[in-house]
Amino acid sequence: MRVLRRSCRRKILQPHQKGLAFIMNVDLIFKIAAIGIIVAILNQVLIKSERQEQAMMTTLAGLIVVLMMIIQEIDTLFQTIKSVFGL
Amino acid sequence: MNIVGLAGIGIVIALISQMLKRYNPELAMGISLCAGIFIALLVVAQIVTVVGQVESIFAQTGLSSDYSVILLKSLGICFLAQFASDACRDVGESSLASKIELAGRAAVVVLALPLFQAVLNIAVELIG
Numbered sequence: 221m222r223v224l225r226r227s228c229r230r231k232i233l234q235p236h237q238k239g240l241a242f243i244m245n246v247d248l249i250f251k252i253a254a255i256g257i258i259v260a261i262l263n264q265v266l267i268k269s270e271r272q273e274q275a276m277m278t279t280l281a282g283l284i285v286v287l288m289m290i291i292q293e294i295d296t297l298f299q300t301i302k303s304v305f306g307l
Numbered sequence: 308m309n310i311v312g313l314a315g316i317g318i319v320i321a322l323i324s325q326m327l328k329r330y331n332p333e334l335a336m337g338i339s340l341c342a343g344i345f346i347a348l349l350v351v352a353q354i355v356t357v358v359g360q361v362e363s364i365f366a367q368t369g370l371s372s373d374y375s376v377i378l379l380k381s382l383g384i385c386f387l388a389q390f391a392s393d394a395c396r397d398v399g400e401s402s403l404a405s406k407i408e409l410a411g412r413a414a415v416v417v418l419a420l421p422l423f424q425a426v427l428n429i430a431v432e433l434i435g
Contacts, residue, residue: 253323260330286337297344305383
C-alpha cells in the first residue's frame, strides 16, 4: 500500500516576513463621523433656505469623499487578508 | 488594542451610525463598515501568530504542505465572504448577501477538489 507522504517543501514564514499591509487609525472613523454630521447639518440648513439643488450636491459630495476613504481602507483589509491566508 | 477598546469603539460607532441613519443612511453604512474594517484588521494582526503556529504543527505531522495551504485559504475565503455578506445584509440587501455566500461556498468547494481526489485514490487503493 503506497502511503501518500511528501516532505514539506514550503518554508514557514514568520509574521514579519509576510509583508503585511497594516493597521488603520481610529481617527479615520471619527473623521467620517464628523463629515457625516457636518453634511447633515448643511443639508438641513440649505433645505430650509430653499436651495434644494445645493443641498443635494453637498450630500453627494460628502458621500463621494467618504466612499473614497472607505475604498482605501477596504483595499488595506483585503491586501492584509490575502497576505495572511495566502489567497 | 485590547478587547476593552474594541468593545468601546463598537458601541460608540453603533450609536453614531444610528444617529446618522435618519439624515444620511449611506453614510451610516459607511461608518459602520469602516469600524468593521478597523476591528477586522486588528483581529487579523493577532491571528498571524496563530496561523504561523498552525503551519508549524502541520509541518511536524509530515503531511503534504498542500493540505495546510488549502485549509488556510478556505479559512480566508470564508472570512471574506462573511464580511461582505454581513455588510450587504446590514443595509437590507439580503439577496446580494446570499449570492456572495453562495460564491464563497463554490470557491471553497473548487479549492478542496484535490482533497476529494486524494481521498478517492486512497479509498480505491484500500479496496482494490
